[in-house]
Amino acid sequence: MSEEDTKTKKVDQRSNNGTNYKFSLISILIAIVSIFVIYYKQNSNLTIDENTCGEICNNVNKGIDSTVVTTETVTTEKIITSVITEAGPVVTKVITEENNVKRSTEQQDDNDDIVYLDLEGTSKMINLIRPDDYQMPASDVAQGVVHPEDDGIRENAVLVTLCRNSDLLNLQKTIRDIEDRFNHRYHYDWVFLNEVEFSDEFKRVTSALCSGKTKYGLIPEEQWSEPDYIDVEKFEKIRDEMFDNEVLYGESIPYRHMCRYQAGFFWQHPLLDEYDYYWRVDSDVNIFCNIPYDIFKFMRVNQKKYGFILSLTEYETTIPTLWKHVKGFLDEHPEYINDNNLIDFISDDDGETFNGCHFWSNFEVADLNFFRSQAYQDFFEYLDNTGNFFYERWGDAPIHSIAAAFFLDRSEFHFFDGLGFYHPDFLSCPTEENIRIQNQCTCDPEKDVTWWTFYFCTRQYFRINDYELPPDVSPI
Ligand SMILES: Nc1nc2c(ncn2[C@@H]2O[C@H](COP(=O)(O)OP(=O)(O)OP(=O)(O)O)[C@@H](O)[C@H]2O)c(=O)[nH]1
């Protein structure tokens, strides 16, 4: 090989090496891009990355096949999600759409403000198509009510929960029950009330669980503290005595504030001003059956003002002088007594004595305008001035029930059946198997206490109203 040839070969080799080198670079680049694309595809098909959007996005996406992009909208069968990151404080906005309902969640990177909103008027209710063989519980037939069909119009109503931050764990299950069994179709707002500020965690978790707007209200101090006229020494002595006598919550101060607030103040919270109907949801209740109609529409259409599930008798030791004061008030205000009242539910001797029967207020679907009425307000103020929410530990349930029994028309009450309900330690489960099956109940009818002949009062309610008892409920 000549020197010339050798040079040429070296040049060729160099140029070949250069081509190979370029080729390898391109291959590596393609590989990197491919890996990136595969990685991106895999991740974008799962959930929103927590670092991008925070815990709330993971909640939104839980169990949902979602697609995530930045500053772009992608549609899949179930969901539209877009994550928008703005300059300055990072605002992450997640919009989801499922079954024609759009939800928007915003979060700032300092976790300060979590706002949960309906997206400008696009929220759409899921209307239940009622099967031809739909059945009402026999007790509803006996009460002469109708179950309204969905019409796509939400009532002016709200779910209300008074609770502490520490109730969050129990409350999650309660909310889930009510959302799954009822509210996922209607998206009614949910108001949470507390005497201290709700924590960010409480807001994050509850706003992710609720399908309507969530609102968080602070209770004014004067509604959650002993009024000036309470004799502090007397109060302390009484609490000691109640503790010694093992009166339930007899020594507790917060319990008294809770009862007094539920009895006299909750509807005054400005967050409730805009609503007509409310469903009180305590943090320790469960629902076991589908509710196959709009419970608030039910109230309006059937002209009901007070709905209950369980009714029972009050501990005498917590209300020794309540009836005396009720009579004192009614002597002063006979004009408030409804001509067609329900006194025979709470008294067996035409108002002489209280038989202890009351509606268990941990489930209450009611017309807020009843509480806002002058009669109710005067009634509460009169009772409150006795100081006995503190000295005797009056519960809110008998106060609500006594007021309703005197001031409402007896046709304005309703006993709800077919929902399945639990609050420690009592359970209500529909007695009729067809209703349990239709409403997909998960409760044990053997544990139902509704129709017990002692301690509970629903039989009394049926007797005084001349309603026929449901089948399978023995007449005695
Ligand atoms: N913010 C606040 N909420 C309370 C307080 N005490 C009770 N609650 C809430 O008020 C509602 C009723 O309270 P409960 O403690 O369940 O009262 P109860 O049902 O009479 O008593 P239990 O039979 O023990 O359940 C629940 O939703 C509680 O979470 C309190 O001190 N502060």
Ligand SMILES: [Mg+2]
């Ligand atoms: Mg409770």
